[in-house]
Amino acid sequence: MPRVLYFDCFAGASGDMVLGALLDAGLPLPELERALGSLMIPGYRLAADRVLRSGLSATKFRLIEGEHQPAEPAASEGAAGVQQHAHPHGEDHHHHHPHQEAAPVAREERPEAHGHVGHAHRSLGEITTLIARSSLPDRARSRAIALFTRLAEAEAEIHQMPVSKVHLHEVGELDSIIDIVGAVFGLDWFGADQMLASPLNVGGGMVRSAHGVFPVPAPATAKLLIGVPVYSSGVQMETVTPTGALLVTGHATAYGPLPAMRVEHVGYGAGGRDVPGTPNVLRILVGRADDQAPAERVVVLECEIDDMNPQIFGPLMDRLYAAGALEVFFAAVQMKKNRPGTLLTVVGRPESREALAGIVFRETTTIGLRYQEMARACLSRETVLVDTPVGPVRVKVASRGGEVMNAAPEFEDCARLAAEHGLPIKTVQALATKAYLK
Known part of the structure; x- marks a missing residue:
């Protein structure tokens, strides 16, 4: 390990x-x-x-x-x-x-x-x-x-x-x-x-x-x-x-x-x-590192919204992340009376539930939400820095039991270097991946 x-x-x-x-x-x-x-x-x-x-x-x-x-x-x-x-x-x-x-x-x-x-x-x-x-x-x-x-x-x-x-x-x-x-x-x-x-x-x-x-x-x-x-x-x-x-x-x-x-x-x-x-x-x-440790406990909060200005969803996500949310995402759903709506899902730590719920109630038009605790398993993650012909790029590496499962160049690094050198982003991503695999 x-x-x-x-x-x-x-x-x-x-x-x-x-x-x-x-x-x-x-x-x-x-x-x-x-x-x-x-x-x-x-x-x-x-x-x-x-x-x-x-x-x-x-x-x-x-x-x-x-x-x-x-x-x-x-x-x-x-x-x-x-x-x-x-x-x-x-x-x-x-x-x-x-x-x-x-x-x-x-x-x-x-x-x-x-x-x-x-x-x-x-x-x-x-x-x-x-x-x-x-x-x-x-x-x-x-x-x-x-x-x-x-x-x-x-x-x-x-x-x-x-x-x-x-x-x-x-x-x-x-x-x-x-x-x-x-x-x-x-x-x-x-x-x-x-x-x-x-x-x-x-x-x-x-x-x-x-x-x-x-x-x-x-x-x-x-x-x-x-x-x-x-x-x-x-x-x-x-x-x-x-x-x-x-x-x-x-x-x-x-x-x-x-x-x-x-x-x-x-x-x-x-x-x-x-x-x-x-x-x-x-x-x-x-x-x-203990990959056999008990799975992490998280709380998942959800609600459907069909009567809110869609411009509010962006700032809502920002405020939830600032309050400690681990994940925030939206999905299109069809609600009662055949109304199109949005499913809001927030994943956070159990101790953050009240704070996250408060933001949802304060910032949206929902009048209720549901939540449940569940287990979450994650790969071990680390960031390594690799040198490429156009500059250094961070690479996110995910592993389990010492075996690397995924390695992905940091998009922001690749986008910045691509803009600086007039290259396609995918070219810089390929250079970073090649440098990591050496």
Whole structure:
């Protein structure tokens, strides 16, 4: 069965939280040290300390200076061997995930405020050179460089400058580079065939960075989260940082609830502050996809409509999907008194029934509807990116028990590339299919 890794971002995500969760789930710290190679600087060391966040034991990854930097209080007495220390590297690793209250500004713990390790603001070329000197496997090294390139392109667009002129401020600091490169190695080390994520809790309030004070999510973070499901729990602090957004969106191929899987490892990566109420942690679950799990339960709502302006059906579908409907479709039917009508069918999760029914009653002319719960079986789905002669195309792959049943190029990608290159859409679809089958 395929190996699955799931990011549970209920309290957000940052680079050090991802690394902490991977170490907590079983990534050996010595392996991480070897992979980072010459990125390590004499006089600094890595540390993975056991801490408590709202009473939950988690691992806090830090980059600290000297040999005797005090760690946070351990999660419990007698936790011998829990604190892992590596060879020299860095000052107390206050990462930009403090989850501080916004009164009036939720300050990120960024270098200008808290003395990050390595104060140089590096360009993409300088960071690429650093990564090239690391001992990462070739695949992980390429992915790390691709992630920093994506970040530099986002910053260039935000600040209207060429990528070659971009200097990455907070994310160009040494400890942030360690976070990203180390997390890429750790995610590769687990060998997951598929990585998924929950919607990301981005927090709220204002955050201070090298360019000033901005609303949460910060501009670079918001840019990286385009097309990704996000929400705010209302907490007034930055809960998703640029490094966290970069790592999660750079690896996850789909977003949603925890998939059917047999969990083998669970890791909790701690943020910088212990916030009362909700643990300030990122949870990572690693295991095997479970195609034999019980079928998913859904609710199906139906009604027939014969007296409504047909222009309303389009906005009705949009609002039902926005409220969490899994499927919405219309079918022509012949109703009583031989009137032509429309059968509305809505499929959703059982807990969404009342909300979906409310939309149907509010937006249509029906005076009643029927519903029933039933089981639904689905193939396992993932999205892979393939390179074609005209550009990259996402391919949706459906499988069962590890056997691929269907593979379909994403229509929007094919339509966009066809328009850009003056080709028929079917030609681009054929190129994408050929690239996937290689």
